[in-house]
Amino acid sequence: MTDRSRDELISDCVHCGFCLPTCPTYVLWGEEMDSPRGRIQLMLQESQGEPLTPTMAGHFDACLGCMACVTACPSGVQYDTLIEQTRVRVEEAVPRRGADRWLREAIFALFPYRSRLALAKAPLRVYQALGRPFRGLMPPALSTLTDLAPPVRRSVPLPSLIPAVGRRRAVVGLLTGCVQHAFFPGVNAATARVLAAEGCDVVVPPDQGCCGALSVHSGRREEAQRFARALVDTFTATGIDYLVVNAAGCGSSLKELGELLPDDPRASALSLRVRDLSEVLVELGPAAPRHPLRLRIAYHDACHLGHAQGVRAQPRRLLAEIPDLVLHEIPEAELCCGSAGIWNILNPGPAAELATRKATNVLSTGAEVLVTANPGCLMQIAAGLARAGAELRLAHTAEVLDASIRGVNLRR
Template sequence: MVLEGPFVDPGLVSDCVHCGFCLPTCPTYVLWGEEMDSPRGRIQLMRQRLEGEPLTPSAAGHFDACLGCMACVTACPSGVRYDTLIEQTRVAVEREHPRPLPERALRGLVFGLFPHPRRLALVKRPLGLYQRLGSPLLSRLPGRLAALAALAPPVRRSVPLPALVPALGPRRAVVGMLTGCVQREFFPSVNAATARVLAAEGCDVVIPPSQGCCGALSVHSGRHAEAADFARGIVDTFASAGIDALVVNAAGCGSSLKSLGELLADDPAYAPRAAALAARVTDFSELLADLGPAAPRHPLPLTVAYHDACHLAHAQGVRSQPRTLLRGIPGLDLREIPDAEICCGSAGVYNILNPAPAADLAALKARNVLSTGADWLVTANPGCLMQITAGLRTTGATIRTAHTAQVLDASIRGVRLNPDPA
């Protein structure tokens, strides 16, 4: 929701007592040790803006450098709503801060492509050709485009899911399933595994083929009007679909959808339906934990390190459920990652807009993952999968990566875990 009057809520700014508990959990403070690149430092910049100081390019740069990972929200003993503050601030930055032409062009490319699955589908063929030609082309691309190309997972053919995947055995729930944008086009096997697991656990899975972007990338980047337009499309698609829950298998999308009511609160035509739908949004692991297992699990002799996606753990508070699901698989050895609260550097499109610090965070996360001795890295967000895979690739490590849904799918079906079927 866009504020009428001050660019952020003054009451939320005053909640910060500058205790510093947020500092060791903030990725940019960990990297640089600069006060203005910590949550309390950015809140001080917000306070100065409220007191009448202009939004300078320097201040805008400190706000842009924030990953929006929300680790500080978890760490804060005073309950400061930094998530709301940085979201409100980014709306003001987009409105007031004139960006250089190259920056505007890059952001235009990113937001003209990533929230549009059909456009993403069109770039898969040239991207696949680029991947087959290999690294010689990489050195010829501009820095940020090279970073983007290096992050892309191997191109796989997307097979559309049916509009309804019926429950196997007695029906326990009717759920809608968000297919996403990047998830749909670059991780189709994750969506297929999600649908199979939900059906195996007794859910009728409703998958409207017309669904579009949920608006998460836009809302996390201060593009409020654009995010609201995408959100209205999701409400139109799912609000009257006769579902008990809307299941999401991408952490950033789930975080945004749970705030649908706030995003559309000022739209009288959508506000009631948006709030009602938001109350039914649930992460894949949340729903399965609530239902309890119905399908038998077959052994998977794997050693797994589980990575908490920031918008699942910090923004949604979902930590125990995926671990419970993984520990319920016979033969699976689950290991914790040191400094787990530090973001991997993906943060929506942060790793494209800020590739250098994102790469540093990916390298830090890769070292911590490898220290567990696990054979697999498992997480619940496509951005994290791409980012950590890229970080691990630079180390030459052979550890493989998968989504939580893919691990459960392999166990339920009694097959070898293969997250990248040809």
Template sequence: MEDFRELLDDCVHCGFCLPTCPTYQLWGEEMDSPRGRIHLMSQHEQGAPLSGPMIEHFDRCLGCMACVTACPSGVKYDRLIEVTRAKVEDERPRGRTDRLLREAIFAFFPYPKRLRLLRGPLRAYQASKINMSPLLNRISPTLAAMERLAPPRASHVRLPERVAARGERRAVVGMLTGCVQREFFPGVNAATARVLAMEGCDVVIPKGQGCCGALSLHSGRAAEARAFAKKTIETFADVDVVVVNAAGCGSAMKDYGDVLADEPEWAERAREFSAKTRDLTEYLAELGPRATRHPLEITVAYHDACHLAHAQGIRVQPRALLAGIPGLVIREIADPEICCGSAGVYNLLQPEAAGELGDRKAANVSATGADLLVAANPGCSLQIATALRRRGEEIAVAHTAEVLDASIRGIGKEQLSPRR
């Protein structure tokens, strides 16, 4: 792993990051900008203790990596904030309430089977149409945020362990099903498997797969992230390509080489695994289209998920795939580099800031006049849809895989219904 102090020294404090940093845009506070946080990191490296205000500035960072894209000096802020958050968790015990909330979040979200247990109560609650937000807000803003962002009702989809290619086989790929994606957006996984198969891929979907560790990695839970990474590497050991349809997951998996760099028995395997990880749109662009696209007369607003656009540098491929659908029109969203406020579990732990960012993004989405919002991350979809509802608006939301699936199968735009 690179020397932390050398990474800090790469920052020349030029300020190119400021216009793209969501929290700096919200508050105009230097210590809530990337270069300000790097200054705080340097102070800590020089012996300053982790004070409460210092930790608050680190916690307020979304980890959106817009600053990485903007930086002319190539500062690896993504590595800096990950290491710093791990130090915070190791060196400064959190207060009882904060600790319990974080433990509750991480006791469920990275574990699909546990998330599945929430499906029944969630369906009953949503069917009751009881508004618990005022009460929950008094108890905890985090609990109120969980209620507002509760995923839509969805029927469970059981995917086979292997989906055969249609026509002549072009490749064999592994597919990550994820945690929130698997349990609350199963239609995205089903569409992903179908699209890959219709494009000539045998799709291997290991039954025993679990969390990739993205939420843990981005929240400073380093040991937990390493354990999830090792299991994921072992799970997909027998495939040459691993396709991912959630931006945050793909970003974390491409970072395994750094995550496990200090463990000699895992370092090389981790680097090889990262090299074979592909976002769905990235892989489809590499593979090239074979299946016929049927017309979809629809206008879509494409949202750049931060961990796809900034962390993975994938912007052109999803737009090109959507543009290849006859009849489909893409409308760009203003200020695409500014995060929607989802950022893993940020919208649960920092609900006020996340809400402001969500409202800004929702206003920009609404201004496009599009029929459909397309996003590559389940958290983004939930965050923006929730913000639009606060405006009294509703829009259909879909993953790129679902739009491609609808076009290739010729089932029409009616299948791309709003997620409530």
């Protein structure tokens, strides 16, 4: 975020085109208006008085918000700020109609609410047990959701305090998330065990809710502020040194809490304590011994970790410290897998193309396990691999570290 005006931010773009090969929609369609510089040109037209039409909004909606263009840009264009501001304007000026409106409302009535996600797991478990019947008769969005959903597992709540093993080195809060909490409880459990093994008291407030990331990325600013303010209330009183996040999109938004809640100094203070799991572990340095894992892995940079937060070296450093583990880099690593929050639900066709492309690149490495640090990426790449008829283990970075520290096999 910045104090500079929107027009100043727009003028930073010199239309050089370095962003084009990193932009998923431009790679898919080759359309200028579906590239970062094309969208910036549309922003300029709108700022000069051009009406914000549904057609123009469609090009903004098509952006995944992956921020690969921010990494690629030699001019330092703050496209992340521009697209976030623009999406707020789209939500205010362009009414959603028909199926698009109802789909968006359904998504935001479900995903940010842990209790509602818990209720949705019961019919999903039955559907999965029956072999996913009637899939071909479902609307595309619903079939996409059922394809993306991992096998439903029972969630066991974490204790509100998990004490450090040995000498306490830090007190950390753990964000357990919404989708992560509902569908990847093992990732949260592994995260807590790793942090405790590395000398952290882990505080897990049971009443924590959504951080607001999905709402922020979709231009629903007031909704995002409500969620974020409640989260600030929850964690401010805990006395933590760090707020640890194991979901890339959540971490990206939480690091900008001060911009989302400019009237609340507690938000800025909390944002300075936000760390991705890999960041805090590298800052503390290893304490627990690592046992060998004889595995070939491919590491996928989640866009909101690599591009938005600039966290690339830390996960690789942690993985490299595991004896016998071999790390392979993925071709076209900068290109998004197509998850992008809820983008894959709103755009199932192109999202499937991106997932297939990512799966093909992952398989080309010859790795046995795909490792990443975001639940959306895990689900999206798993779906791409399934469509390719490939069997490959997928794991969160926390699960790999946990297996090494405990000296157990990485669970399939």
